[in-house]
Amino acid sequence: MNESYRLGEQSIIAHLQRLANGASTTELDVAALPPELRAIGEQLQKTLAILQQERELLEHGAYIDSLTNLGNRGGLDRHVDQLWRKGTPFTCAYIDIDRLKHCNDKFGHAEGNRYILSICRALTETMEHDELLFRIGGDEFVLISPTTNEAELEQRLEWTRANLIEATSDGKAPMIASFSFGCSRVDPLAGDTRRQMTKDADRKMYRYKLMYRVQQPEEGDALQRPITEQPPPCNDRVFQAISMSSETRYPFIINLDTGESQWSVNAVRDFDLPSQHPYNSLDIWLARVHPEDRDNVRAELDMVVNGTWHFHCMQYRVMNTAGKYALCDCTGYRLDGTDTEPNMYVGIVTNRSLADTTDSVTGLGDIHALVNAIGEMRRVARNAGLIAIKIDEIAQVNARFGFDAGDRVLAESAACLMDCSRGKGRLFRSTGPMFVALFDELDPEETDAVADEIERFLGSPVLLGSFEYQPPLRVATLHLDTVDRQPVSILNELNALIKEAPQVPGTKLD
CATH class of the missing domain: 3.30.450.20 (PAS domain)
Structure with a gap:
């Protein structure tokens, strides 16, 4: 055996070994074989090409539905497995063709196949580029979307269904085309299970079918319009x-x-x-x-x-x-x-x-709005500066001049507070005669400067009839590097600080 023949045999054996190991793109260079082996190499290539075609046909049958050319149940399982291994969240829609058995029994399976294909075409036309549709049974489809949320997919399917019903309700089509559906959003990394996904979407689909199934015209009866909505539960x-x-x-x-x-x-x-x-x-x-x-x-x-x-x-x-x-x-x-x-x-x-969180006297946010604002700052982990302001002796003003006068003092104080803060912070009437200014863009020195300005100007005189009244007040400041506590804890600390703050004296009412 000459050296050229031996090398040709080794080339053929290596090619077969690569195929046995799963290589699908390897090719045998027949022209490089010695003349006495080229006929064997050509026959081997033809045989392998036939085997490759048969394998592709088998894979096609394993994962592709023959009628619609969509993925079948095996294709769905393989696709979901891939999403699950990646941990990719996705939305699935279980879709069931309405009254397919009625169509097959009354008009024959050929018409039933046309009915299936019309639903398939309508669903495919409404799909986004990253979505896949599978036919997993005679009248069952599953749509997988890695990006669309549950509500958006429901709206899109509802729109598609309504268009189908309208297009086939003129009496010309043998069947009023319709389908029922249920959508479920799943996140593998959040602990969701495939059984949970299937059960949730399937349950919603059947409940939808009970509510909205279209009535088909019966033989000899006048065409009935489809029932797509139940009457609302009340007037x-x-x-x-x-x-x-x-x-x-x-x-x-x-x-x-x-x-x-x-x-x-x-x-x-x-x-x-x-x-x-x-x-x-x-x-x-x-x-x-x-x-x-x-x-x-x-x-x-x-x-x-x-x-x-x-x-x-x-x-x-x-x-x-x-x-x-x-x-x-x-x-x-x-x-x-x-x-x-x-x-x-x-x-x-x-x-x-x-609006329920607005104080009616001052127009500022009330205690509920203040709690919400502190809670929001806690969720974004930002620093904060809080200034508490308490107007003293409001009870005495109410007793001597009436509650309208007390409200006027609070309203005037709120207006002055807005001028002092110059739009840099959010203002609230916390409780009774106490206000809170909340700053999230000022450093401690700037917050202290605003507090000093409030002390100088907030006690502006208010005319109560002919009496000029300047309210006494207290001011306290709290700096937080990060809002890492419950709002109630922070407000309790502010209340303690305002009690210890020195009073800026005002008009004596004695």
């Missing part, structure tokens, strides 16, 4: 009249049996709810609750839903449309259903971060 005009009576209070009604709900226009505006009648609104609301408060709120609401509790009252933080957390008082009652009436949950949410 809509009455509800809106109640809901618009206050900018800070948001009534709501939730049907616990179907998930249907009704919220005020103000709640939709201030908390970015998807609509006034969102489906599964408890989950939508919980997604907006501050992460530190969410578990406690979920536990209480679960007890209301399952009938363990009939009354819910909590104060917690909810993200508003601006992306900031608002302190809210949430009160609700469960109304048990009867044979003809559903189980209902009705209540009201009060936004403590709006």
